[in-house]
Amino acid sequence: MLRIYSACLLILLYLPNIWCMSDGKRETLKAEAASLFKHGYEGYMKYAYPADELRPLTCGPLYRDPDPNNVGINDIHANVSMTLLDVLSSLPVIHPSAFPKAVKLVAETVSFDQDVKVQVFEMTIRALGALLSTFQLLDDLPDDPAEQYIKLHLDENDHDDSWIWPSRKDTTIDLKQYKGRILELAYDLGKRLLPAFEPITGIPYARVNLRKGVLKGESIETCTAGAGSLLLEFALLSRLTGDSRFENLAHQAYLAIWNRRSPQNLLGNTIGTHGHWLAPGMSGVGAGMDSYFEYGVKAGVMLDDDTYYDIFYDSYAAIQTYVRTTDGFIYRPVQTRLLQPASPSTIDSLSAFLPAMQVLAGDVESAIKSHLVFWNLWRKYDAMPESFLWQERKVEWTGYPGRPEFIESTYYLYQATKDPFYLRVGEKILHDLKTRTKTKCGFATLKNVMTGEQEDRMESFMLSESLKYLYLLFADIPFPNSNTVFTTEGHPLKMPASLLKAPSSTRRAIRKGESSTCPLYRPFAAGGISTRTGIIVGIEGREDYDYARSLVYGLDSSGVEVEDGSRIWYDGGICRTSSEPKFAFEIVLSPLDASKSTAVPPEDPSPGPSKVDQDSMTGDYHITDIEGLRLGVRWRFDGKGYDVVNIGPHRIRQGQNVIIRDPAMRDHLPIQATSPVDSASPPELLLRFLSYSSSAASQNGQLLADGGQILLHAVGATATFGTDFVSFTSSKTETGPATWGIGHKPLRLIIPPEIEGRPYQGCSAMSLEWLGINKTSTDPFVLMVSRGGCTFLEKLMVAEDIGAIGILVIGQAPIKEGEPIPPEREVEGGFEEGLIRPSAEFDESHPRFRNVKKVGMIYTEWVIGEVLRKMVEGDDDKRKVLGIEILNIDAQDGSVHPTMGNRPTSQINEKSRTLEGGLLMVGEWPIMNLKVTDNALRFKQSNLPEHV
Numbered sequence: 001m002l003r004i005y006s007a008c009l010l011i012l013l014y015l016p017n018i019w020c021m022s023d024g025k026r027e028t029l030k031a032e033a034a035s036l037f038k039h040g041y042e043g044y045m046k047y048a049y050p051a052d053e054l055r056p057l058t059c060g061p062l063y064r065d066p067d068p069n070n071v072g073i074n075d076i077h078a079n080v081s082m083t084l085l086d087v088l089s090s091l092p093v094i095h096p097s098a099f100p101k102a103v104k105l106v107a108e109t110v111s112f113d114q115d116v117k118v119q120v121f122e123m124t125i126r127a128l129g130a131l132l133s134t135f136q137l138l139d140d141l142p143d144d145p146a147e148q149y150i151k152l153h154l155d156e157n158d159h160d161d162s163w164i165w166p167s168r169k170d171t172t173i174d175l176k177q178y179k180g181r182i183l184e185l186a187y188d189l190g191k192r193l194l195p196a197f198e199p200i201t202g203i204p205y206a207r208v209n210l211r212k213g214v215l216k217g218e219s220i221e222t223c224t225a226g227a228g229s230l231l232l233e234f235a236l237l238s239r240l241t242g243d244s245r246f247e248n249l250a251h252q253a254y255l256a257i258w259n260r261r262s263p264q265n266l267l268g269n270t271i272g273t274h275g276h277w278l279a280p281g282m283s284g285v286g287a288g289m290d291s292y293f294e295y296g297v298k299a300g301v302m303l304d305d306d307t308y309y310d311i312f313y314d315s316y317a318a319i320q321t322y323v324r325t326t327d328g329f330i331y332r333p334v335q336t337r338l339l340q341p342a343s344p345s346t347i348d349s350l351s352a353f354l355p356a357m358q359v360l361a362g363d364v365e366s367a368i369k370s371h372l373v374f375w376n377l378w379r380k381y382d383a384m385p386e387s388f389l390w391q392e393r394k395v396e397w398t399g400y401p402g403r404p405e406f407i408e409s410t411y412y413l414y415q416a417t418k419d420p421f422y423l424r425v426g427e428k429i430l431h432d433l434k435t436r437t438k439t440k441c442g443f444a445t446l447k448n449v450m451t452g453e454q455e456d457r458m459e460s461f462m463l464s465e466s467l468k469y470l471y472l473l474f475a476d477i478p479f480p481n482s483n484t485v486f487t488t489e490g491h492p493l494k495m496p497a498s499l500l501k502a503p504s505s506t507r508r509a510i511r512k513g514e515s516s517t518c519p520l521y522r523p524f525a526a527g528g529i530s531t532r533t534g535i536i537v538g539i540e541g542r543e544d545y546d547y548a549r550s551l552v553y554g555l556d557s558s559g560v561e562v563e564d565g566s567r568i569w570y571d572g573g574i575c576r577t578s579s580e581p582k583f584a585f586e587i588v589l590s591p592l593d594a595s596k597s598t599a600v601p602p603e604d605p606s607p608g609p610s611k612v613d614q615d616s617m618t619g620d621y622h623i624t625d626i627e628g629l630r631l632g633v634r635w636r637f638d639g640k641g642y643d644v645v646n647i648g649p650h651r652i653r654q655g656q657n658v659i660i661r662d663p664a665m666r667d668h669l670p671i672q673a674t675s676p677v678d679s680a681s682p683p684e685l686l687l688r689f690l691s692y693s694s695s696a697a698s699q700n701g702q703l704l705a706d707g708g709q710i711l712l713h714a715v716g717a718t719a720t721f722g723t724d725f726v727s728f729t730s731s732k733t734e735t736g737p738a739t740w741g742i743g744h745k746p747l748r749l750i751i752p753p754e755i756e757g758r759p760y761q762g763c764s765a766m767s768l769e770w771l772g773i774n775k776t777s778t779d780p781f782v783l784m785v786s787r788g789g790c791t792f793l794e795k796l797m798v799a800e801d802i803g804a805i806g807i808l809v810i811g812q813a814p815i816k817e818g819e820p821i822p823p824e825r826e827v828e829g830g831f832e833e834g835l836i837r838p839s840a841e842f843d844e845s846h847p848r849f850r851n852v853k854k855v856g857m858i859y860t861e862w863v864i865g866e867v868l869r870k871m872v873e874g875d876d877d878k879r880k881v882l883g884i885e886i887l888n889i890d891a892q893d894g895s896v897h898p899t900m901g902n903r904p905t906s907q908i909n910e911k912s913r914t915l916e917g918g919l920l921m922v923g924e925w926p927i928m929n930l931k932v933t934d935n936a937l938r939f940k941q942s943n944l945p946e947h948v
């Protein structure tokens with residue numbers, strides 16, 4: 001998809017002159033960026049080399065900290081002249097005359113045989129990436145030194161000084177002689193990182209000693225980005241050396257993380273090498289996660305491998321659905337279980353990499369929006385604070401260590417849009433770096449972006465990325481996009497055609513048409529026509545530009561921007577942006593039959609050719625039987641609507657169509673499309689447990705919603721059968737019959753006594769008296785039972801016999817360490833634990849079979865049952881009355897609220913299920929690649945009723 005990018009860039013934007021930047025100005029800024037880079041490089045060489053880093057305030061070397069716990073420094077300091085290594089791939093572009101000497105120094109003096117514990121991730125992206133990139137550069141040089149001299153622009157006017165070796169005029173030095181040594185160093189480093197990989201899970205330890213491997217007692221804690229961002233460097237190292245271990249291990253580590261994703265395709269942040277999420281379930285796009293996603297799309301580009309594209313697009317859909325706010329501007333951490341944002345909610349500076357990745361993935365519109373938030377942050381603080389509490393609009397962590405992410409995104413967006421707005425953003429960055437961080441010998445870290453207080457440290461990425469990307473922005477050099485990428489540390493790496501794995505013939509067939517959708521930036525789409533002036537405008541003229549500004553600066557109650565205590569009015573007030581279209585969801589198509597309820601047929605997890613078949617000529621998919629098919633639908637990056645991206649396990653690629661020719665649908669036109677969340681229970685719900693004093697408990701047979709005291713909240717899983725918990729047709733009025741559903745009133749929860757010291761499993765009916773239920777009362781109730789003893793369906797039938805309207809099934813007790821695992825609980829890789837979704841095999845021929853529809857089932861974890869039991873037991877003479885209520889876990893805004901009477905806005909409404917011109921509409925947007933064939937269905941558009 002990226003191969004054709006350059007073609008897209010040929011489209012030029014018309015922009016009013018006042019907003020353009022002259023080429024002369026741009027050249028000046030480019031020269032300034034280069035001069036800042038040289039200043040930092042020469043300062044490092046003069047005052048710090050061969051140490052790993054420069055102290056920019058005291059102008060001396062920074063060495064490893066004797067305190068082994070100071071990982072902030074020691075993770076990166078391997079005594080390998082890290083700053084020199086890291087800038088190696090930038091020198092030929094920005095400061096060529098320094099390159100020959102730098103290569104010679106690295107080749108002759110750097111050794112990885114060091115007794116140091118360092119971070120695997122940092123060594124990979126900074127050192128290994130630099131070496132591989134430099135090897136490729138040397139490898140590409142002509143053999144003749146004089147030609148090398150010209151190719152490296154050593155003849156051009158460059159800053160002259162004593163650090164150029166041996167002389168700028170010498171055209172006889174053969175630089176290519178070092179390429180073997182550079183690759184040898186890379187290979188040596190790679191081998192020293194190998195012991196980090198945990199043999200069973202494949203997840204690498206975060207840190208390794210370069211001489212001794214993983215040390216005894218080493219922490220098992222690592223993060224998603226650390227384990228999942230080795231792919232590019234390791235794959236290239238394997239293919240250059242022929243030693244396949246690196247690529248295999250990096251691939252396994254990447255998949256090991258992905259295989260532990262949540263049902264919503266969200267990943268956690270912190271994971272143990274044993275494969276369990278630690279500090280459970282906080283997802284997002286910032287620190288600890290960022291480059292995992294970046295390496296998915298970049299591995300797709302570099303290795304031309306669909307596995308990575310597929311993982312990337314699935315994880316990106318989850319980000320756009322859950323991590324992004326509904327206005328499409330902010331990406332904040334969310335809990336992977338509850339899908340709620342963290343509180344307090346923050347944006348960290350590392351997540352400013354996101355717009356660059358979105359550009360690379362083709363989602364330029366989202367990139368423009370997210371970048372605007374970071375732009376306003378930079379503008380407000382003249383730097384990027386490490387962490388920002390966006391709801392309170394306050395800085396959480398004040399530091400700025402010269403990070404490149406925002407600059408990198410500005411560069412990518414300029415290349416994608418050519419809107420000079422991004423050059424002006426760069427101009428402001430350049431100005432701030434110069435005035436706030438530049439010192440006599442380098443660039444200082446800002447300890448506090450508000451006061452400007454400096455710290456005596458210059459990270460290697462200040463030169464190798466921040467100033468490099470600033471230079472690339474002004475130099476207007478396109479980013480690589482065909483089997484070549486910038487790594488997450490800014491090192492260009494490419495997979496030569498000779499080392500690419502040939503795609504299989506199946507894959508070639510499947511990918512047919514892939515390139516027909518270009519991740520195109522359409523002129524004016526980003527700016528458009530200003531409603532105020534009618535002229536064509538750029539990014540700054542977008543109506544949501546001010547909205548992004550208000551997110552960071554804030555407004556007072558009268559719509560006035562607040563800035564440093566003084567009030568600034570601006571034209572037109574604030575434009576609320578409308579909600580973004582829902583990014584990804586599933587639909588189920590079913591024949592419309594008024595006599596049937598809207599029950600969704602059970603999913604067919606591996607539909608065979610009798611249902612779905614691929615046309616080997618066109619690559620299109622044909623559906624001949626829609627029963628049980630789930631269609632994954634995703635927003636298109638070109639903004640035209642949606643595409644079907646998968647039918648169950650079958651993945652639909654760009655340019656391929658899905659054609660429905662199910663004759664069963666002929667009599668049921670028009671097509672009814674429902675989102676499963678529309679008609680069936682969401683897989684997870686939030687349960688709220690309340691306690692009541694028995695006197696105040698009941699009124700008209702129902703517990704009082706506000707009379708109870710909240711005991712606890714817990715996540716529950718719905719069963720795939722029984723009551724639909726989102727049946728909005730059921731009565732919720734004060735007088736109607738009670739049902740168990742989302743947002744309904746709390747129901748009484750009955751906790752039966754134990755039988756012979758074991759909890760009641762609900763496999764046989766018991767008397768109401770024994771259960772503790774008042775026979776004369778008509779109170780609806782939910783029965784708590786334990787898992788095991790019989791099938792879930794049998795439990796539901798028993799509950800119906802007793803008269804319950806729901807059962808809460810409690811999971812089994814965890815197995816203590818050292819205890820044998822009962823065979824029925826064994827699953828691959830251990831034993832079953834946590835939440836499961838109860839399901840039932842319907843054997844309709846069984847004499848006792850009954851399809852229970854009026855009783856619902858929710859499953860929750862063992863510990864919840866324990867806590868509730870303790871609460872009942874704790875009461876002396878009279879039993880405490882417990883209530884249970886179901887709340888919706890709202891996927892869209894992340895807030896938890898009952899959905900009394902209203903459908904959650906994220907759901908597709910009735911009116912949206914229309915066919916227009918043969919296209920199925922979701923809201924106002926068509927599903928572009930879904931076609932209903934005329935010959936099978938013979939529908940006429942004019943016959944369509946207004947509401948379906």
Ligand SMILES: *[C@@H]1O[C@H](CO)[C@@H](O)[C@H](O)[C@H]1NC(C)=O
Pocket residue numbers: 079109110111114
């Ligand atoms: C740093 O590495 C060099 C060799 O590359 C070695 O001679 C020196 O002792 C090392 N310094 C420390 C502090 O380990």
Ligand SMILES: *[C@@H]1O[C@H](CO)[C@@H](O)[C@H](O)[C@H]1NC(C)=O
Pocket residue numbers: 774775776777778
């Ligand atoms: C049982 O319920 C009936 C009707 O709600 C009520 O009048 C009666 O007092 C209850 N009995 C007990 C023992 O709670």
